[in-house]
Amino acid sequence: MTVTAKPKPHTLNDIFFSVVARDAHDVMLTEADGRWQPISSRELYKRVVGTARSLQRWGITQGDRVAILCENRYEWAIADFATLLIGAAVVPVYATLTCDQALYVLRHSGARAIFVSSRAQLEKFQAIALQTQVEHIVLMDDFEAPGAERLGPIMASGPDQPDPDFDSAARTITREHLATVIYTSGTTGTPKGVMLTHGNLASNLDVSLDAFQFEPGAHVGISFLPLSHITARHLDYAMFHHGVTLAYCPFIDNLPRVISQIHPTVFVAVPRVYEKIYNQVQRQVGIGFKRKIYNWAINVGEQHIDTVLRGKRPTSLSWKLADRVLYSKVRHAMGGRVKVYISGGAPLGRELGEWYAKIGIRIHEGYGLTETSPVIALNNPAAHRLGSVGQPLPNLQVRIAEDGEILVTGPSVFRGYWNMPEETANAFDGDWFKTGDVGHLDANNFLFITDRKKDLIKTSGGKFIAPQPIEGSLKANALISEAAVIGDRRRFPAVVIAPSFAVLQDWAQQNGLYCQSDTDLVAHPKVRALYEGIVAGINKNLAQYEKLKKVLVIPEEMTIGNGMLTPTLKLRRRVVEERYRHQIELLYAEPASETVAHS
Numbered sequence: 001m002t003v004t005a006k007p008k009p010h011t012l013n014d015i016f017f018s019v020v021a022r023d024a025h026d027v028m029l030t031e032a033d034g035r036w037q038p039i040s041s042r043e044l045y046k047r048v049v050g051t052a053r054s055l056q057r058w059g060i061t062q063g064d065r066v067a068i069l070c071e072n073r074y075e076w077a078i079a080d081f082a083t084l085l086i087g088a089a090v091v092p093v094y095a096t097l098t099c100d101q102a103l104y105v106l107r108h109s110g111a112r113a114i115f116v117s118s119r120a121q122l123e124k125f126q127a128i129a130l131q132t133q134v135e136h137i138v139l140m141d142d143f144e145a146p147g148a149e150r151l152g153p154i155m156a157s158g159p160d161q162p163d164p165d166f167d168s169a170a171r172t173i174t175r176e177h178l179a180t181v182i183y184t185s186g187t188t189g190t191p192k193g194v195m196l197t198h199g200n201l202a203s204n205l206d207v208s209l210d211a212f213q214f215e216p217g218a219h220v221g222i223s224f225l226p227l228s229h230i231t232a233r234h235l236d237y238a239m240f241h242h243g244v245t246l247a248y249c250p251f252i253d254n255l256p257r258v259i260s261q262i263h264p265t266v267f268v269a270v271p272r273v274y275e276k277i278y279n280q281v282q283r284q285v286g287i288g289f290k291r292k293i294y295n296w297a298i299n300v301g302e303q304h305i306d307t308v309l310r311g312k313r314p315t316s317l318s319w320k321l322a323d324r325v326l327y328s329k330v331r332h333a334m335g336g337r338v339k340v341y342i343s344g345g346a347p348l349g350r351e352l353g354e355w356y357a358k359i360g361i362r363i364h365e366g367y368g369l370t371e372t373s374p375v376i377a378l379n380n381p382a383a384h385r386l387g388s389v390g391q392p393l394p395n396l397q398v399r400i401a402e403d404g405e406i407l408v409t410g411p412s413v414f415r416g417y418w419n420m421p422e423e424t425a426n427a428f429d430g431d432w433f434k435t436g437d438v439g440h441l442d443a444n445n446f447l448f449i450t451d452r453k454k455d456l457i458k459t460s461g462g463k464f465i466a467p468q469p470i471e472g473s474l475k476a477n478a479l480i481s482e483a484a485v486i487g488d489r490r491r492f493p494a495v496v497i498a499p500s501f502a503v504l505q506d507w508a509q510q511n512g513l514y515c516q517s518d519t520d521l522v523a524h525p526k527v528r529a530l531y532e533g534i535v536a537g538i539n540k541n542l543a544q545y546e547k548l549k550k551v552l553v554i555p556e557e558m559t560i561g562n563g564m565l566t567p568t569l570k571l572r573r574r575v576v577e578e579r580y581r582h583q584i585e586l587l588y589a590e591p592a593s594e595t596v597a598h599s
Contacts, residue, residue, distance in 0.1 A: 011173055011198035017167070019041055019240050031247075036261065051078055066090055068093065072224055073117065075140045084179060084198070086169075087173045091105065095228070102125070107133070114138070175198050194371050218243075219243075219244040225268070228567065229345070230374040235268050252273075264338060266338070271352065277330070282503065301358030308361075344368065347469075351473055372396075378390040391447065392447060395410055405438055438466070457486070463546075471483045473541070480500060494551065496576055496580060499553065504527070518555040532551065554580060563579075
């Protein structure tokens with residue numbers, strides 16, 4: 001249970017007013033001129049209400065849509081709350097989207113106003129502005145631009161004291177009012193606008209973190225996952241609700257520096273971030289004496305993994321010594337003060353969760369979707385099972401369909417897709433939302449995710465293969481950045497591997513390989529043999545029909561920029577297959593012996 005009882009929020013506006021009532025000195029932290037500046041509850045109120053009044057003056061009212069095209073920064077929350085308070089709906093636009101992608105979201109949603117962060121984002125919008133219904137542009141950075149209002153003066157125009165009339169009107173917004181339309185990043189197909197009400201989001205926030213102990217004013221978190229995604233958005237609301245101070249990090253490349261300055265006590269990330277930390281450790285350990293010490297410490301940790309997963313700190317002398325030489329250094333790289341580690345947005349992978357447990361870090365893996373606001377299940381300090389995504393939240397019902405698909409119903413399930421009635425109807429089986437994920441519940445009601453239903457690979461022999469667990473096992477190796485299992489309607493499964501080039505280049509140097517390019521590097525026979533060995537090790541634990549018979553090692557990492565990952569860092573398998581279609585066809589034209597191919 002939480003340390004202090006909090007009123008149950010019925011709307012997101014309730015959360016805003018609870019933050020204001022708390023009268024905290026540092027609701028948020030924002031970096032300016034190299035220094036971190038606190039924003040108090042009173043300053044938050046002034047800036048939000050000033051912004052909301054401007055929206056009202058422009059004729060924005062209940063039911064209208066307001067877009068936010070912005071990296072993570074405190075102004076995101078200002079624009080968000082201001083829109084919500086007047087009953088309008090927020091349409092987040094990923095900062096990494098291209099002009100055409102952003103145009104689709106803006107046109108489809110019919111947004112009437114837009115907040116943009118910087119000159120680059122303004123230029124992106126201006127290139128498509130005439131094709132949208134947007135009437136008002138608000139610029140967060142402090143410079144003049146034709147046709148755009150500056151957010152700074154707008155925020156400064158807010159009241160220094162509470163405005164009873166404004167507050168009273170904001171409190172008339174109900175659970176049924178539309179709060180946001182979030183466009184799924186889409187691993188396949190056209191993005192769909194998920195409609196979430198105030199009640200959807202508030203009901204999820206009401207229970208998602210109740211088993212964690214957050215004392216208002218005693219914790220700090222970093223907002224660095226893109227706020228255009230429901231995971232980060234939910235996290236920010238939850239931190240506001242529980243009195244955790246939020247520091248904003250606009251660019252993930254700045255995260256190590258921000259961590260070293262802020263020293264968070266709450267760390268919530270997608271698996272990709274945890275993978276990067278793991279890979280960095282592997283790279284720093286290298287070979288020789290350091291590797292021997294590392295292996296010893298991991299073996300010690302393995303003997304105490306059950307204690308860590310119970311939330312206890314081992315007391316043996318060997319564990320304390322291993323903690324001094326290895327575990328504490330990893331915790332220090334994550335700020336040194338983290339008490340709560342949570343992972344969501346994609347499967348963490350059992351191997352990665354086990355590695356962190358071996359070094360004394362219990363990661364609470366969760367599961368959810370944009371359509372469920374988002375949390376469906378979450379491991380917590382009271383109920384934790386490695387490899388699962390936790391038990392379903394108490395206000396939701398989960399059942400498993402005959403084909404293994406996870407179905408869910410409850411107050412946080414969305415009302416439908418914006419202007420897509422057919423897609424909305426197809427998303428439900430009666431009152432049950434079809435998640436598209438395959439999984440099972442164990443005897444203790446812990447939920448285990450097997451794979452995405454659409455990702456299941458059916459070989460030409462009729463065998464179904466779940467690729468995500470295999471990919472997770474491959475990515476547990478520091479030499480692999482991403483892996484995409486392929487083989488749908490083909491004779492056998494294969495895998496496309498994107499190396500972690502920094503780690504691979506270190507390995508190459510240690511083994512006397514000097515190549516002029518990454519293309520030459522992945523083509524080298526020793527590198528091909530290296531990845532052949534990794535895949536062979538994974539194959540030992542797979543059923544005969546799952547064994548990977550071919551491997552394509554590509555000379556680039558899979559990224560958002562090249563389209564092989566979504567903005568939330570999920571694999572776009574179809575894009576990978578299309579990008580390397582020619583090489584894959586050559587791969588399958590060869591005999592099915594287990595060999596490694598290169599691009």
